[in-house]
Amino acid sequence: MKRETFQLIPEVHAAGDPSRQGIRVPFVRPALPSAESLQPAFDEIIRSGRLTKGPYCERLEQAIAKRLGVRHAVAVSSCTVGLMLVYRALDLSAGSCRSRRSAVDACPVATMEPLSRFGVVRTGSRSEPLGEVVMPSFTFLAAAAAIVWNNLRPVFVEVDPQTTNVTPQAIRAAITPRTVAIAACHNFGNPCDIPALEAVANEHGLPLVIDAAHGFGASVHGRPVGAGATAQVFSLSPTKLLVAGEGGIVATNCDCLAHFVRLGREYGNDGSYDALFPGVNGRMPELSAATALASLEILDQVSDRRNELASLYRRELRELPGIGFVESMPGARSSHKDFSITVDPTRFGMTRDALRRALAAKGIETRAYYDPPCHRQTAYEHFHDRMRPLPATDVLAARSLALPIGGHVDDAVVREVCDVIANAKQVA
């Protein structure tokens, strides 16, 4: 492999933070629009004194709904809050929605039962929910949090080791009479198979909730992910391709689901000061919405660049035995929110963790997503059915390594990272 040197990137985070000293190539830096492009909107917001519930939020919702091709894009304070509110809103809206997705296609929520139709049981000292949501374990912990916060029980299932996304087969096999919803994720920005998952959901009359935290910048057959499913919930946190600072978007075609998410982000208060249900403050501030609007202008550019970097990583690493890649289904383009490889310890000759240490020794920061997977985390392991082992998930969790990617990474940095990986064994 050709060795190239690259300019060390000045590490702004390192100043004053001893834990980050020595990092030359940070794992991530936010893909932000220029300060100049943000200035006029920021000035206007500050001068107006309208810091929340203002026109920027509305404009962002309209722009995103148009881009995704959905009836509603509801701006919220984070993806986690968006997911929490979606499960709550599904419970409230089940059976009542009259919205139509097309002339012949009524909203599936209209025929659904409330999620809370199953109560809780006491098992020993613990109250255990009965209503089940089938979800992958190999995903970010917020997806499980949103379910458990709604007094529902996550049922963890396998993912496909190639795509890292949950499969319709795994979901179907885990559906029981107590299942109230299906959850999936576009892991690392790699689109999951919405039509196939929707088919299972429709077969059983269940809502399909997609954690689309990594979804901005991803597409299927040239169309941005976000339409399809009962709701898709995006994150606009600093590590994502579309950045608000902190923020989320709930995309849905269901009018009443959108209505209850809007109420839920407002404490459950419709303006009468008589809360209809216990909500939260889940609003997106105007400064964040303005940042996201400007970020939307550069989203395609950011996504194209990530895809170029991902292709370069693949070209540089493909000859190395034991290094695997995340594969996309035909027609799908990942946002590459993360560029995650797998390290087979036998074929590569060292473990993922040893490789991670070798990279860290060279100042290259990486992440081991998602290790531990949800079914092994303190908060969620008691929900895991030990009779349903998740070997593919455990292997992925032990082998996955996300490499630095983003605007702070140029081609020379990619080659240097790959060079360190290729030579790690000699150094170890």
Ligand SMILES: Cc1ncc(COP(=O)(O)O)c(C=O)c1O
């Ligand atoms: C897959 C996934 N889901 C949900 C979230 C939560 O997003 P937020 O931080 O906006 O709540 C994240 C955050 O990175 C994520 O990676």
